Amino acid sequence: MRINVLQHTPNEGPGMIQDWSQNHGHQMYIYHPYQFGYLPTASETDMLVILGGPMSPNDDLDWIDQERQLILELIKQDKPIFGVCFGAQQMAKALGKKITKSPVKEVGWAPVYRQTEEIFGLPEKTTVLHWHEEMFELPDKAQLLFSSDKVKNQGFVINHRMVGLQFHLEPKADNVREMVVNDFPYIKGSVLNQTKEDILNSPVPAENELILNRLLDYITE
Known part of the structure; x- marks a missing residue:
């Protein structure tokens, strides 16, 4: 399977998604549309991964709109x-929903709670x-998966x-360090009240990879 990844900033890569891809023998292609302007076509995409980034789906940029057109084409073709x-927000906006400022800015480690029956084997x-301050409206026909204490x-x-996930399951420890050392000013104003040292010193929960893998397996079954 060819997995096309849309990466939107140097310090937010696929992380454990790439491990899952390699473990399943898939081929991963990583695009940087914010820098180079290129996107894959629907015909050369078996699965699409849309990562985070500092931009908003509401920004008036051609490549952001083109990403949403690609999402809609892949939905028609029933591809995962x-x-x-940002990627989850792009999905919601492509489906006609609004992206707005969250009531609070969440940056750091905090719990989310499963909102579904245990159909994925999720805790x-x-x-x-x-690592966000915007939020999506729930798309039509979507099932709410997770909520946090604040959003x-x-x-x-x-x-x-x-x-679509508003939060990050994919970073490994090195990826977290990369995010923090390059984007630590963004932490200011977060309702979670964590310093960059707090974030760096918190280990990545081992169950995050298991949850991520189950979600990826579910949409590619």
């Missing part, structure tokens, strides 16, 4: 799509990395083929 943070609660819409699943 996995979105993280009721897990600690994840938050209700933290994840959704649609038709066994699409999962």
Whole structure:
């Protein structure tokens, strides 16, 4: 399977998603549309991964709109799509929903809570990395997957083929360090009240990889 990844900033890469891809013998192609302007076509995409980034889906940029057109084409073709943070927001906006400022800015480690029956084998609660201040409206026909203490819409699943997460499950320890040392000014103003040292010194929960793998397996079954 060819997995096309849309990466939107140098310090937020695929992390454990790449490990999952390699373990399953897939081929991964990573695009940087914010820098080079190129996107894959729907015909050369078996699965799409849309990562996070500092931009907003509301920004008036051609490549952001083109990403949403690609999402809609892949939905028509019933191909799996996995979105993280900005990526989940792009999915929701492509489906006609609004992206707005969150009531609070969440940056750091904090729990999210499963909102579905245990159809994925997911735990009721897990600690994840938050790095956002915008949120998505829940798309039509979507099932709410996760909520946090501060923001209700933290994840959704649609038709066994699409999962969008407002938070980050994919970073490994080195990826977290990369995010923090390059983007630590963004931590200021977070309701989670964590310093960059707090974030760096918190280990990545081992269950995050298991949860991520189950979600990726689910949409590619």
